[in-house]
Amino acid sequence: MGVPALVDAQRAHAAGVQRLLESYRAVPDGTAVRLAKPTSNLFRTRTTTQGRGLDTSGLTGVIAIDTRARTAEVAGMCTYDDLVAATLRHGLAPLVVPQLKTITLGGAVTGLGIESTSFRNGLPHESVLEMDILTGAGEVLTASPTEHADLYRAFPNSYGTLGYAVRLRIDLEPVTPFVTLRHLRFHSLSDLADALGRLAQTGRLDGVAIDYLDGVVFSAEESYLCVGVQTDARGAVSDYTGQQIYYRSIQHDTGVTDDRLTIHDYLWRWDTDWFWCSQPFGAQDRRLRRIWPKRYRSSSVYSTLMKYEQRFRVGDRIEQLRGRPPRERVVQDIEVPMERCAAFLRWFLDTVPITPIWLCPLRLQSDVGWPLYPMEPRRSYVNVGFWSTVPIGSVAGATNRRIERAVRRFEGHKSLYSDSYYSREEFDELYGGDSYRAVKKRYDPDSRLLDLYAKAVQRR
Numbered sequence: 001m002g003v004p005a006l007v008d009a010q011r012a013h014a015a016g017v018q019r020l021l022e023s024y025r026a027v028p029d030g031t032a033v034r035l036a037k038p039t040s041n042l043f044r045t046r047t048t049t050q051g052r053g054l055d056t057s058g059l060t061g062v063i064a065i066d067t068r069a070r071t072a073e074v075a076g077m078c079t080y081d082d083l084v085a086a087t088l089r090h091g092l093a094p095l096v097v098p099q100l101k102t103i104t105l106g107g108a109v110t111g112l113g114i115e116s117t118s119f120r121n122g123l124p125h126e127s128v129l130e131m132d133i134l135t136g137a138g139e140v141l142t143a144s145p146t147e148h149a150d151l152y153r154a155f156p157n158s159y160g161t162l163g164y165a166v167r168l169r170i171d172l173e174p175v176t177p178f179v180t181l182r183h184l185r186f187h188s189l190s191d192l193a194d195a196l197g198r199l200a201q202t203g204r205l206d207g208v209a210i211d212y213l214d215g216v217v218f219s220a221e222e223s224y225l226c227v228g229v230q231t232d233a234r235g236a237v238s239d240y241t242g243q244q245i246y247y248r249s250i251q252h253d254t255g256v257t258d259d260r261l262t263i264h265d266y267l268w269r270w271d272t273d274w275f276w277c278s279q280p281f282g283a284q285d286r287r288l289r290r291i292w293p294k295r296y297r298s299s300s301v302y303s304t305l306m307k308y309e310q311r312f313r314v315g316d317r318i319e320q321l322r323g324r325p326p327r328e329r330v331v332q333d334i335e336v337p338m339e340r341c342a343a344f345l346r347w348f349l350d351t352v353p354i355t356p357i358w359l360c361p362l363r364l365q366s367d368v369g370w371p372l373y374p375m376e377p378r379r380s381y382v383n384v385g386f387w388s389t390v391p392i393g394s395v396a397g398a399t400n401r402r403i404e405r406a407v408r409r410f411e412g413h414k415s416l417y418s419d420s421y422y423s424r425e426e427f428d429e430l431y432g433g434d435s436y437r438a439v440k441k442r443y444d445p446d447s448r449l450l451d452l453y454a455k456a457v458q459r460r
């Protein structure tokens, strides 16, 4: 980026911050402050609010990329789609790129993100060098490991209740143009979990260093680990943005299969079919897929369709016509320690009728830890993601509540982007209540922003 372009980008960003501040000041006292963003990857239904929300329109771009230092200066509401497009031009990528294109950098840092580099790079907030945050007190402060360190540490998993990240400086890593993939088939969950633990620990497969690692469980007898290695070697690549479907491509009877993708298509391999969640919309039906415009095969389109579905309760009405009860939404990501992974999966498959299940190993890089999502530093965990519905139970959220209890039993944690049913005491215990309250008091003394429990559990 030349100096004039950089100056322009910095000026545009300053104007964007100004507009955000003006819109913040225009929110009347006593009215909840919210972001006005065109997209969201939040799954909790929320009470509708009056008012226009904060103007984030000037905070969506990449401000600068320093190719020598391998860092990027990014506006808080920049989507990973735009961020990755900018960094790949320089052969660089964020250390962790969440799988859905419309997730923003600020959203992934405050709401936790994860991907197949997390076994070696931890979570997105761990590669944040510093960030400017509009706090509840209406100030824009820089938070880093040394400046306002309490805010920097408490920000991950605060979901915008301590402030909004308007600018972040993050580390980048070099990437090559292609990724070779090996899909390893397993016939038992113990074998799968053993191999996952070994690969995540050693970072090698058959003596070769691995760059990417995730997996999919279709049943107790059919599961896969997907191992990716970066490469410069040119050659044929697969395309899962067309008629072929990525998650189906990894299935085979036995042993190992190989594949290759461009780095761009690898990073977005799960977006085209929203993992496998495009299926209920008909996007995986061969005939419909042929006429479904390519640009409408993306997670943002399915999530918009899903929001309409929820608003008009289409699924429940169909169930009712068939004489069946409505269904409970079970859309969750949880983490369990690596050594409890197989046992948790067994419990899950015996209890919750949802497959496929996504697996992603992770290990925090920071030795200090992050108080609002207290995983142990340097311990290996596995993220387990399941996104579907089940028959409704005797109480609201019956299956979600069972999962919450099981996750505790298995020494795990649950992400807060979706429905939660914890009591306030339990929530405080699990999500760093004391640390949260101290930071909240300091940076949002008049409670202009919602409280985390109100937002995450009470759906405000």
Ligand SMILES: Cc1cc2nc3c(=O)[nH]c(=O)nc-3n(C[C@H](O)[C@H](O)[C@H](O)COP(=O)(O)OP(=O)(O)OC[C@H]3O[C@@H](n4cnc5c(N)ncnc54)[C@H](O)[C@@H]3O)c2cc1C
Residues within 6 Å of the ligand: 035, 037, 039, 040, 041, 042, 043, 076, 077, 097, 098, 099, 100, 102, 103, 104, 105, 106, 107, 108, 110, 111, 112, 113, 114, 115, 159, 160, 161, 163, 164, 165, 166, 331, 387, 417
């Ligand atoms: C079905 C589903 C699948 C998911 N899968 C993945 C996945 O595979 N990998 C992954 O990494 N994550 C995943 N997530 C989680 C996702 O990363 C988080 O929900 C994240 O917070 C979404 O970011 P967003 O930019 O879309 O924010 P939004 O959905 O718009 O907002 C989420 C919350 O963050 C707050 N927020 C948004 N921007 C900022 C900001 N700049 N500063 C402070 N607060 C802010 C909002 O107020 C809101 O409370 C998934 C979520 C869903 C629903």
